[in-house]
Amino acid sequence: MRYSGLKVITEGLFGNKGWKPAWRNPAPKPAYDAIVIGGGGHGLSTAYYLAKNHGLTNIAVLEKGYLGGGNVGRNTTIVRANYFLPGNQEFYSHSLKLWEGLESELNYNVMHSQRGLINLFHSDGQRDAFARRGNAMITQGDDAILLDRDGVRELLPWLDFEQTRFPIYGGLLHPRGGTARHDAVAWGYARGADRRGVDLIQNCEVTGIDIEGGKVVGVQTTRGPIRAPKVGIVVAGRSSQVAAMAGMRLPIESHVLQAFVTEGLKPVINHVISFGMGHFYISQSDKGGLVFGGDLDFYASYAARGNLPMVEHVMEAGMTLMPMIGRARVLRSWGGIMDMSPDGSPIIDKTHVEGLYLDCGWNYGGFKAVPASGWCMAHLMATDTPHEVARRFRLDRFATGHLLDEEGTGSQHNLH
Amino acid sequence: MRLKCPLCGERDRREFYYSGAADYLSRPEAGAAPAAWDDYLHNRDNPAGVTRDLWYHEQGCAQWLVVTRNTVTHEITAVELVAGRAAE
Numbered sequence A: 001m002r003y004s005g006l007k008v009i010t011e012g013l014f015g016n017k018g019w020k021p022a023w024r025n026p027a028p029k030p031a032y033d034a035i036v037i038g039g040g041g042h043g044l045s046t047a048y049y050l051a052k053n054h055g056l057t058n059i060a061v062l063e064k065g066y067l068g069g070g071n072v073g074r075n076t077t078i079v080r081a082n083y084f085l086p087g088n089q090e091f092y093s094h095s096l097k098l099w100e101g102l103e104s105e106l107n108y109n110v111m112h113s114q115r116g117l118i119n120l121f122h123s124d125g126q127r128d129a130f131a132r133r134g135n136a137m138i139t140q141g142d143d144a145i146l147l148d149r150d151g152v153r154e155l156l157p158w159l160d161f162e163q164t165r166f167p168i169y170g171g172l173l174h175p176r177g178g179t180a181r182h183d184a185v186a187w188g189y190a191r192g193a194d195r196r197g198v199d200l201i202q203n204c205e206v207t208g209i210d211i212e213g214g215k216v217v218g219v220q221t222t223r224g225p226i227r228a229p230k231v232g233i234v235v236a237g238r239s240s241q242v243a244a245m246a247g248m249r250l251p252i253e254s255h256v257l258q259a260f261v262t263e264g265l266k267p268v269i270n271h272v273i274s275f276g277m278g279h280f281y282i283s284q285s286d287k288g289g290l291v292f293g294g295d296l297d298f299y300a301s302y303a304a305r306g307n308l309p310m311v312e313h314v315m316e317a318g319m320t321l322m323p324m325i326g327r328a329r330v331l332r333s334w335g336g337i338m339d340m341s342p343d344g345s346p347i348i349d350k351t352h353v354e355g356l357y358l359d360c361g362w363n364y365g366g367f368k369a370v371p372a373s374g375w376c377m378a379h380l381m382a383t384d385t386p387h388e389v390a391r392r393f394r395l396d397r398f399a400t401g402h403l404l405d406e407e408g409t410g411s412q413h414n415l416h
Numbered sequence B: 001m002r003l004k005c006p007l008c009g010e011r012d013r014r015e016f017y018y019s020g021a022a023d024y025l026s027r028p029e030a031g032a033a034p035a036a037w038d039d040y041l042h043n044r045d046n047p048a049g050v051t052r053d054l055w056y057h058e059q060g061c062a063q064w065l066v067v068t069r070n071t072v073t074h075e076i077t078a079v080e081l082v083a084g085r086a087a088e
């Protein structure tokens, strides 16, 4: 079924009886040409592009829970291409371009909103670093505008510019940055993959990976064994557990990241804003809630909830930056499990097992990567060669020293 | 979350700095192969369940601690001094 304005009107006139489920709910077949483990954003986009770009349609996505129940449905939805390092730059630039065509590509409203991202800076040194980053973004072909204090004041008059500790010096505006509706991205890719014949199999946990003579031959699941000559591991926070099924020990530590939303308010924040001196960032959802978050809780965790010290820290940072936020009431907070890598950058690579591929290490920035990660992972699985824009996301870069440490914070999983 | 420091008693999580898995205690020999260093610095078991990691009592006794805890429930079952262990 194609969605359109006309369809909405005719369905409205005839009692909305013609809508059908957006995807089938098939039972697993005994064998496929390829299997993607994990039905989050990255797994679903991988399946979609395997079918769309490479004509592989006899494939399945195996999800242990329900589609989109992981981080893809828990994040704060920031989409941007403001990376500095070669390797990251071209990848996120490619992703943003895919975002810009995603709604017509998927025939699905993912509510991609390029409302502009403003990263505030609070010292001369930080301004220089941001100016340099902005230049790198422009060189890459993306957009960046360095705003001085008056420039920021014009857009965001309600910030506390004169804080004694961290006065606002200006901001780096990335006009094409913004947000999207997280669930819709998962649903849009799911529907698109299903329409191309991909089996999306829910409540199907992978419990083992079958390897014979150094080659992958299939997986064991809670719904029985399934054979396939190609298997992609795309399970975000659970990467270490699934990779261990193939005897691998990954450079990943899982950490909890929290986020918060207030009651719905009238439009007040038009951009995505980040505070440069305390980890805090905020935007306003289309429903009116202020969506905000901060840093990791800092210790390894698989509990999809955090602790109170980080809640307090995030609230303090918010109050420092924009005292008006104190009048809003927080409705909910939650956490998601982040697959943190030692340099803060992802891995899209082959493994030591033939036919087994790995897509992980998204840290807390994997939502914006959903389109390009699927695009590049599908390319790798179908052609056995890395995609041009993801060629530096290698698993062995920690051993060879070709790190992509965007923040320059060093080889510790929780520092990125 | 509270950690029971063997020297200072039960203290708020905010007094401690988390450094990562207790793997950092098994430092390779000076002449070890590069693969051993890579494994030591980067690769982790990263269990969903009981783990042992290193915390520093930054705002207390300034001791490094090995904490045994559950990454799914956040339950803490043991806190030992790294210094004490080394002397064993």
Ligand SMILES: Cc1cc2nc3c(=O)[nH]c(=O)nc-3n(C[C@H](O)[C@H](O)[C@H](O)COP(=O)(O)OP(=O)(O)OC[C@H]3O[C@@H](n4cnc5c(N)ncnc54)[C@H](O)[C@@H]3O)c2cc1C
Pocket: A037, A038, A039, A040, A041, A042, A043, A062, A063, A064, A065, A066, A067, A068, A069, A070, A071, A072, A073, A074, A075, A076, A077, A078, A079, A204, A205, A206, A207, A234, A235, A236, A237, A238, A242, A257, A258, A259, A293, A334, A335, A336, A337, A338, A362, A363, A364, A365, A366, A367, A368, A369
């Ligand atoms: C609070 C928060 C805020 C964030 N904010 C942003 C942001 O603003 N911008 C941004 O770019 N990124 C953000 N992120 C990061 C982003 O959400 C993640 O990097 C990204 O969603 C991870 O990829 P995914 O969607 O494929 O993961 P998931 O949705 O977690 O998908 C992985 C799937 O694998 C399944 N799985 C696991 N084990 C198995 C198994 N054995 N068998 C079968 N299935 C299995 C899981 O059930 C899950 O559905 C944020 C994350 C959080 C938690």
Ligand SMILES: [Zn+2]
Pocket: B005, B006, B007, B008, B009, B057, B060, B061, B062, B063
């Ligand atoms: Zn102490």
